[in-house]
Amino acid sequence: xxxxxxxxxDELAASITREDLRESAQQIRRELAQxxxxxxxxxxxxxxxxxxxxxxQITFGELDGDAQLAPYSTKNRDAxxxxxxxxxxxxxPGNCAKxxxxxxxxxxIWGESIAMGLNISKGQICRKLVTIFAARIGMHINDxxxxxxxxxxxxxxxxxxxxxxxxIVGQEMLGGNIAANKGNYLKIxxxxxMNAEEKLKELWRAADKMLKGLSVFMYVSPDVYMDxxxxxxxxxxxxPYNQQFEKKYLEGTNNKCEFAxxxxxxxxxxxxxxxxxxxxxxxxxxxQQNVPxxxxxxxxxxxxxxxxxxxxxIRSIRKEFLMIGDMTEDETVDDxxxxxxxxxxxxxxxxxxxxxxxxxxxxxxxxxxxxxTDPAGKTxxxxxxxxxxxxxxxxxxxxxxxxxxxxxxxxxxxGDTTHNAAxxxxxxxxxxxx
Numbered sequence: 271x272x273x274x275x276x277x278x279x280d281e282l283a284a285s286i287t288r289e290d291l292r293e294s295a296q297q298i299r300r301e302l303a304q305x306x307x308x309x310x311x312x313x314x315x316x317x318x319x320x321x322x323x324x325x326x327q328i329t330f331g332e333l334d335g336d337a338q339l340a341p342y343s344t345k346n347r348d349a350x351x352x353x354x355x356x357x358x359x360x361x362x363p364g365n366c367a368k369x370x371x372x373x374x375x376x377x378x379i380w381g382e383s384i385a386m387g388l389n390i391s392k393g394q395i396c397r398k399l400v401t402i403f404a405a406r407i408g409m410h411i412n413d414x415x416x417x418x419x420x421x422x423x424x425x426x427x428x429x430x431x432x433x434x435x436x437x438i439v440g441q442e443m444l445g446g447n448i449a450a451n452k453g454n455y456l457k458i459x460x461x462x463x464m465n466a467e468e469k470l471k472e473l474w475r476a477a478d479k480m481l482k483g484l485s486v487f488m489y490v491s492p493d494v495y496m497d498x499x500x501x502x503x504x505x506x507x508x509x510p511y512n513q514q515f516e517k518k519y520l521e522g523t524n525n526k527c528e529f530a531x532x533x534x535x536x537x538x539x540x541x542x543x544x545x546x547x548x549x550x551x552x553x554x555x556x557x558q559q560n561v562p563x564x565x566x567x568x569x570x571x572x573x574x575x576x577x578x579x580x581x582x583x584i585r586s587i588r589k590e591f592l593m594i595g596d597m598t599e600d601e602t603v604d605d606x607x608x609x610x611x612x613x614x615x616x617x618x619x620x621x622x623x624x625x626x627x628x629x630x631x632x633x634x635x636x637x638x639x640x641x642x643t644d645p646a647g648k649t650x651x652x653x654x655x656x657x658x659x660x661x662x663x664x665x666x667x668x669x670x671x672x673x674x675x676x677x678x679x680x681x682x683x684x685g686d687t688t689h690n691a692a693x694x695x696x697x698x699x700x701x702x703x704x
Contacts, residue, residue, distance in 0.1 A: 306404060306405075306407045306408030306411055306578075308405075308408065309405055309408025309409055309411075309412055310408060310411065310412050310415075310551075313412045313532075313533070313534070314412050314415050314532060314534060316530075316546075317487055317489065317530040317532065317546055317549070318415065318546060318549040318550070318551055319546055319547050319548075319549060319550050319551070320550075320551050320552075320553065321359070321550055321551070321552045321553070322553055322554075323554070324359060324361045324552035324553060324554055324579075324581070325361070325554045325579070326360070326361065327358050327359060327360040327361065327581075327676070328358070328359050328552070329356045329357065329358040329359075329676075329697070330356065330357050330358075330359070330583075330585050330586075356626065356627045356697050357583060357584070357585060357586065357587075358583065358676070358678075358697060359550055359552045359581055359582070359583035359585075360552075360581050360583075361432075361552045361553060361554060361579040361580055361581035362421065362431055362432055362579060362580065362581055363577070363578075363579045364428070364431045364577070364578060364579065364580065365575070365576065365577040365578075366407070366575070366576055367575045403576070404576065407428075407576055407578075410427075410428040411428055411580060412534055413428070413429075413534055414428055414429050414431075414432075414434050414534070415434060415435065415534050415551065415582070416434055416435050416436055416489070416532065416534050416535045416538055417434055417436050417534065417535065417536070417537050417538045418434055418436075418537075419431070419432055419433055419434030419437060419582070420433060420434070420437050421433050421437075431580060432580055432581045432582055433581075433582060434582065435542070435549060435582060435584065436538050436539070436540055438582065438583065438584055439540055439584070439594055441693075442584075442587055443455070443594075444691060444692060444693055445621070445692060445693045445694050445695065446618060446619070446620050446621065446692050446694065447587055447694075448587055448592075448594055449618065452588075452589060453478055453589035454478075454587060454588065454589040454592050454593055454594060455593075455594050455596065456472070456473055456476045456593070456594070456595055456596065457596045457598075458472060458473055458541075458595045458596060458597060459597065459598075459599060460597060460599050461494050461497055461498075461597055462497055462501075463496075463497040463500035463501050463504070464501060465501065466494065466497035466498040466500070466501040466502075467498055467501045467502050467505060467521065468501075469595075470488065470490075470494075470498055470520055470541070470595075471520070471521070471522060473488075473541060473543065473593065473595040474488070474520055474522070474523060474527055474543065476593065477543055477589075477593040478589040478590050478593070480589075480590040481543065481544075481589065481590055481591060481592070481593060482523075482526065482527075483526075484526070484545055485526055485528070485545070486526065486527055486528070486543055486544060486545050487527070487528050487529070487530040487542075487543070487544065487545070487546065488520055488527050488528070488529055488530065488541065488542070488543050489530045489532060489535060489541065489542035489543075489544075490529060490530070490531055490532075490535060490541055491531075491532070491533075491535040491536045491537070491538055492531055492532075492533060492535075492536065493536065494541065494597075495529060495531045498517065498529075499517060502517065502521065517529065527543065539596060539597050539598045540594055540595065540596060540597065541594070541595035541597065542592070542593075542594060542595075543592070543593040543594075543595075544584075544591060544592045544593070545591065547585065548584060548585045548586055548591050548592060549582075549584060549585075550582060550583050550584070550585055551580065551581075551582050552579075552580065552581050552582070552583070553578065553579060553580050553581075554578070554579045616685075616687075616688060616689055616690045617688060617689050617690070618689070618690050618692065619643055619644070619645070619648055619683050619689045619690065619691075619692040620643065620644040620692070621641050621642070621643055621648075621650070621681050621683060621692050621693060621694035622641060622642050622643075622644070622694060623639045623641050623681070623694060623695075623696045624639055625639065625696060626696050626697065627696065627697045627699070628696055628697070628698050628699070629698070629699050629700075629701065630660075630669075630671055630698060630699075630700050630701070631700070631701045631702075631703060631704065632671055632673070632674060632700060632701065632702055632703040633703035633704075634703075636669060636671060637668060637669065638662060638667050638668050638669030638679065638698075639667065639679070639696060640666070640667045641667065641681035641694060643683065645689075648683050648689070649683070649684075650667075650681045650682060650683055651664050651665070651681070651682050651684070652664055652665070652666070652667045652679065652680065652681050652682075653679075653680050653682070654669075654677050654678070654679055654680075655677050655678040655679075655680070656675060656676070656677035656678075657672070657677075658672060658673055658675065659671075659672055659673055659674070659675035659676065659677040659698075659700055660672055660677050660679070660698060660700060662679055667679070667681065669698065671700050672700075673700065674700050674701060674702040675699075675700055676697060676698065676699045676700070677697075677698055677700075678695045678696070678697055678698070679695060679696055679698050680693055680694070680695040681693065681694055681695075
């Protein structure tokens with residue numbers, strides 16, 4: 271048989287079969303499963319934490335309480351005021367199957383190797399081909415880590431598979447859990463090359479002192495970072511600027527706040543200040559649930575198939591671990607005339623449950639929690655995230671247990687002419703009957 275480099279296109283097509291392709295994919299199956307993570311490693315994984323052993327979900331408990339020393343007295347004893355707050359990382363199954371004609375791709379790789387004077391083998395061509403699609407999966411996952419991902423079970427793209435960090439932040443803002451009065455939010459408005467340094471320093475100064483005591487990242491888009499560099503250079507002129515005006519740390523933070531400049535933050539309305547360990551991407555690769563496969567189902571094409579599970583969560587949204595800067599611009603009202611306009615500014619509503627985490631047992635009585643609102647008297651609608659575990663009366667919040675498992679019971683306020691919409695949830699874990 272002629273050497274690969276000397277084959278014609280027709281000879282190459284006859285030499286490299288679909289069986290070669292399938293065999294090659296099987297041989298490097300573990301490697302294929304790792305490729306999406308290699309893409310993330312090159313782009314985003316430096317700044318987030320990938321948890322590789324999550325099959326369904328995992329809840330992170332966080333103890334919240336206080337204790338102080340008072341002047342000595344035998345009466346300085348009381349019950350501890352504490353609560354355990356849980357945040358759950360859920361991973362969702364996803365899959366894809368792509369039919370393709372391998373020959374044009376074979377020819378392209380083969381032609382490239384000839385042009386570069388490489389003596390590439392048939393096995394190397396097969397391996398390079400089957401990695402193309404796995405790398406694309408990694409690219410699309412990376413694209414929605416921060417922006418664009420909204421869980422939609424009926425969707426057809428990676429953006430439908432899980433909630434991005436921006437989506438999670440938006441949900442927590444709606445529920446009043448990320449807010450100025452919580453100490454983890456600051457409205458900073460639009461950032462330009464005229465105000466970037468001032469705005470980013472303002473955000474840093476507003477962060478909790480415990481957070482500022484950690485070595486943290488400030489997560490920004492390339493546009494925000496370039497505005498900061500331009501603003502700094504314009505303000506400080508010829509002052510030394512980390513060689514060539516490239517700033518690694520936010521000025522004035524004693525190298526505690528390092529910029530994380532990420533392409534996949536483009537279009538985000540938020541700036542994050544947190545630690546790498548707080549931004550979680552979960553998957554199940556440790557359990558070999560991420561499965562790549564090459565098959566052939568008709569005479570003229572092959573099928574690349576891949577299945578896996580992914581999900582995201584912010585481990586803690588408390589002010590000690592997270593600060594969010596909101597760059598959205600204030601909305602203005604203009605009806606086209608020259609008269610001054612009256613803008614109605616709505617107030618926030620706080621929704622509260624007695625406990626953030628609750629437990630029940632099948633066969634035992636459990637009524638559920640009733641939420642309160644501040645201001646009082648707001649009409650709420652209740653819902654359960656998993657009706658296979660428990661259902662909830664939409665108007666009263668009364669819970670009916672269905673099966674063992676965990677669900678989120680959410681109370682929502684739709685908003686009105688004077689108050690913004692809001693929501694709050696508690697996690698209900700139902701144990702089997704004893």
